[in-house]
Amino acid sequence: MQHIVIIGNGIAGITLARHVRKLSEHRISVISSETEYFFSRTALMYVYMGHMKFEHTQPYENWFWKKNRIDLVKARVVEVRTAEKKLVMAHGNEMAYDKLIIATGSKPNKFGWPGQDLEGVQGLYSKQDLDLLEKNAPNKETCHRAVIVGGGLIGIEMAEMLRSRDIPVTFLVRETSFWNGVLPKGESQMLNEHIREHHIDLRLDTNLVEIIADGQGRAKAVVTDKGDTIPCHVVGLTAGVSPNIAFLKGSGIELGKGVLVNRSLETSAKDVYAIGDCAEQREAIGQRRPVEAVWYTGRMMGEALAQTLCGNPTQYRPGHWFNSAKFMDVEYQTYGWVFSERHKGEHEAHFHWRHPKEKLCVTMAYHRETEQFLGINTFGIRMRHNIFDRWLTQEKSIDFVMEHLRDANFDPEFYKTHEPAILAQYNQERGRAIALKKRSWKRIFSTT
Incomplete structure (x- = not known):
């Protein structure tokens, strides 16, 4: 033993x-x-x-x-x-x-910012970080404003947490659009709107220069590269880990x-x-x-x-990429690879659909020449992991995915589904005449 x-x-x-x-x-x-x-x-x-x-x-x-x-x-x-x-x-x-x-x-990452080790400056990763945030920002009377530095998933979570206690939040994001190094343009733009609709002061293309002390070892303000000085009681460092x-x-x-x-x-x-x-x-x-x-x-x-x-040598084989997250009340799922404009190759083409009123959108990536389906991002619409994992393995075409989109939907019964609107836009943009297949439970639970 x-x-x-x-x-x-x-x-x-x-x-x-x-x-x-x-x-x-x-x-x-x-x-x-x-x-x-x-x-x-x-x-x-x-x-x-x-x-x-x-x-x-x-x-x-x-x-x-x-x-x-x-x-x-x-x-x-x-x-x-x-x-x-x-x-x-x-x-x-x-x-x-x-x-x-x-x-x-x-x-949490630190990049040598002046004042980054002052009291009131913290990340959000550990149980100790949670305890510290309770101390630093118990309510809006004690914490009149928080500044969050870094535009990733931890940053948006911290912003949502602070807003749940009505604490004003300024969100500094160095990119020109939120998370646009990961997401395609349409999705990133939708999140910019969504963040601001939740009364968060989102400042894009803005970097932290310095955290100013109050003379007693605590943070009292931040200075940005735009020349702004923003008074605050808490600085959240969420520029990755x-x-x-x-x-x-x-x-x-x-x-x-x-x-x-x-x-x-x-x-x-x-x-x-x-x-x-x-x-x-x-x-x-x-x-x-x-x-x-x-x-x-x-x-x-x-x-x-x-x-x-335990005696059975096994290599790490993670399979097709997938992930999920939430941006306030909008659920995000990704299966396969859907790269941002900054990182996608010349072979990768995108189809993007967005609901005209609600915060719902879908982006599908496919090979420009072979039409092979490469991946999907969804916001506000739940999809079945097993279905997309199978389609990626089988190297299905984008047309096949669109035709069988009902099989992939995982939203609860009585939720309004959007496959007809998605397919109508796809057909119009690509000159197709694809019809939606009826949902088949046999296909959904098939292992082949």
Whole structure:
């Protein structure tokens, strides 16, 4: 029986621990300095917004860990000694391991802004960040304005959280349109409108220059590259995240932006692996980024590595790209690849449909010459993952996808569906005469 030690109790580390326990009798220890128990990180915002208590974010009861013989250790690892197969904790204790898995996740980026370490300046990633936001911005009487720096998913979540308590928010986004490095033009423009409709002061093409102190160590204002000084009590730094690996310097484990791993998630050190946000693939997997700070991929890595550790060598094969998120009350889904104008290749063409009144839109990408369907983004319309995963594998054409669009719709019964309007615009723009097929449950649940 081997001792498997996991540093980090996020989705990657805990998925690994659960699957190792299902497959073996190995001794399992999970070390974390963040919280005693695993919680759903994506649900932190709903705690601040009053939709749930923090304990509601825990997927498992507290007795689950003892019953499944998973030892939880509340500690911070400060040194990894790979030659001795030992870990050193901040309080001086040591722990030996047979197999070590690094699953330490991410930390908010800082880019050397003057004043970035003042009180009132924070990110939004950890449970400690949530607690700090409760302290810094309990209400609009204490926090008269917040400034958020960075236009990604964490930034929009933080803006929504603060607005739920009627705190005025100024949102600084360096791009000329929100998230336009990821989204096509039409979708990005729709989100600009949506953010402003929620009474958020969105300032595009604007960079943070400096955070000004109040003389007592707290932030009191920010200065932008447009020459504006914006008084505020809280500054949210949400300009992305990076792997949390500083404690590994000097360990002998080869590092890049993250912990470098091969397809089997092995590091350069014997019996040491890395999974989740902190892992960096040495070789590209299709069009995926070497580091993917995504909940789903962390879970997949945990499942794959558990097989390897339990005697069934398994490479990490994430399959077709997919993700989901929310922008205030608008749900976003993506399957396959739909690149922004900035990043798409010459072969990629887009069809874009937007509802004339509601915040609903669809963008489909296809190969300009072969007509092969490449991917889809949807806002406000739910689609079936299994259907698009199958169509991408089968390399279906864009015409086929449009013809069978009803099969892909996952909106609840009695929701108004928009396939006829989408197809009518598609036919008009492309000179087609495609008719919608009736929904077929046999096709929907088929495995071929």
